[in-house]
Amino acid sequence: MKYLIIGTGGTGGCIGGYLASSGKDVAFIARGNHLKAIKENGLIVHSTLKGEINLENVKVFDGDQEFGKFDVIFLCVKGYSLNETISTIKKASHAKTIIIPILNALNAGEQLSEALPGITVLDGCIYVGGYISAPGEITQTIKIFRVVFGARENTKVDIDVLYKVQLDLEESGIDGIISDNIRCDIFKKISFTSAYAATGAYYDAAAGEFQKDGECRKMFILLLKELQKVAIALNIKLDTDFIDENLVILSGFSSDTTASMQKDIKTGKSSEKDELIFNIVNIAEKYGIGVPNYKKIANHFGYIKSSRMFIQRKELM
Template sequence: MKYLIVGTGGTGGCIGGYLASYGKDVTFIARGAHLKAMKERGLIIHSSRKGEIHIKDVKCSDGSDDIGKFDVIFVCVKGYSIYDIIPIIKKTSHEKTVVIPILNTLTAGEKLKEALPDITVLDGCIYVSGYVSAPGEITQGVMIFRVVFGPMENTEIDMYSLKKIQDDLMECQIDGIISDNIKRDTFRKFSFTSPLAATGAYFDVNVGEVQKQGKYREMFIALLKELEKVADTLNINLTNDLVKENLDILDGLAPNITASMQKDIKKGKQSEKDELIFDIVRISEKNGIEVPGYKKIAEHFGYGKNY
């Protein structure tokens, strides 16, 4: 199978790098200095799971040239870039292509499915710690590396194709999981990423501060409880204790970690605050539920002024 990785940051770089290191046919979409370094020196992954990975002959592009058609397209961009990459997906797809978005949002799959009605679009989420540590280099932190994917409601899919993708991931030391309820599983992932990013950005603190008893941890817990109300409103049966599960994840992280949204906001760069914070306020307003913590943080970052 031919794989296209749209967005070679920490997420896409790890997925594609692992696949390519086992001889899978992988092409990467990247840009700027990162793309230039990949063309010159290849892609290097400093991996906690596999050690040093160096793919010397990397097939990579900015997406403007003709790179052919692909069987599987992993979309690993930031939420605010999702519409920008639609032309690339259209150009590189054939009638049996499977598109798997791996984003920190609740609506990525739905947005892509609506924009690409003639292409099979799934939904997905990922558990990995990775970031671009230098042009052409990805650093992967904690050992966990899990990709969860599956069809959305009212999506017909050949399960053989999903099994083949899963087999490729597993062969390459990625824990590939075919979800029987991807709406639930993407929400569960969002329910950690969103409160942590929101809390960290609002107070400008790292994970270590949220791990301590006090106002930062209390805000994190309050946001989780608000998400439980959102899940109930959206008819998502979580089948787990959201607060306990996410506190366990939080307490297992390295204390110096900072969410990427928080880093982007601090640098004055475009961030995923719309997807990770504002979307929850919009859902609450539409459905008449109270999310005071999210609303307070959203207003702090400009919600209601320009949105």
């Protein structure tokens, strides 16, 4: 199996780094100083599970280069960059390629399917913490590393290919899970990321503040309760211990961990607040659901109804 990782940040760098470290055939798409450093010195992953991963002679490209065809493409970019990847995916795909989007967005797979007719697009989500700590270096921050992927309803895919991807992930030290209800699994993952990032950005707080009683932990739980109401409106059946599960995940973070959205907002970069905050408010308003805490945080960050997440599908077509 030939793997392409589009987006070599904390998520893509960890997935590709682990796969490559176990001898899998992996290539990366990166940009800027990160791309230059990987070309010159290789890729380093400071792993919480495998120690130091030092990869030399890494196959890394920018999206405009010629780089051949791949069997599996992990799309690991921010939601606001999804449109930019379409031409790269088309160029890198053959008739049997499968795309696994790992984005903080509820409908990424559906949007990509509309933009990529004839290419098999699955859906996926990830539980990992990581960031670019220096050009050519990825630092993993938590000991959970789980990739969940599967086909949406009415999407045909060779199950043997999924089992092969799962095996490659497992052999690389990643907990690979083939989901039989990927829509629910993505909502659960987005729920954690959304509530965590929104609370952290609003209070400018790291995980340690969530892990003890106080305003951050209280807000985190209130947002999760509002997400439970959104799930009911979307006909998504969550587990009864939904909140407890998220608190367990939170307990595995190092105390200084912050969400990438929070980092981006603080440094004035493009962020995923549309996907992780504003989109939740849009959905709630569409279904007449009260989400006062999400609304308060959204307003704090300049919420405008019908934000980028809702016009994105039109732009992709």
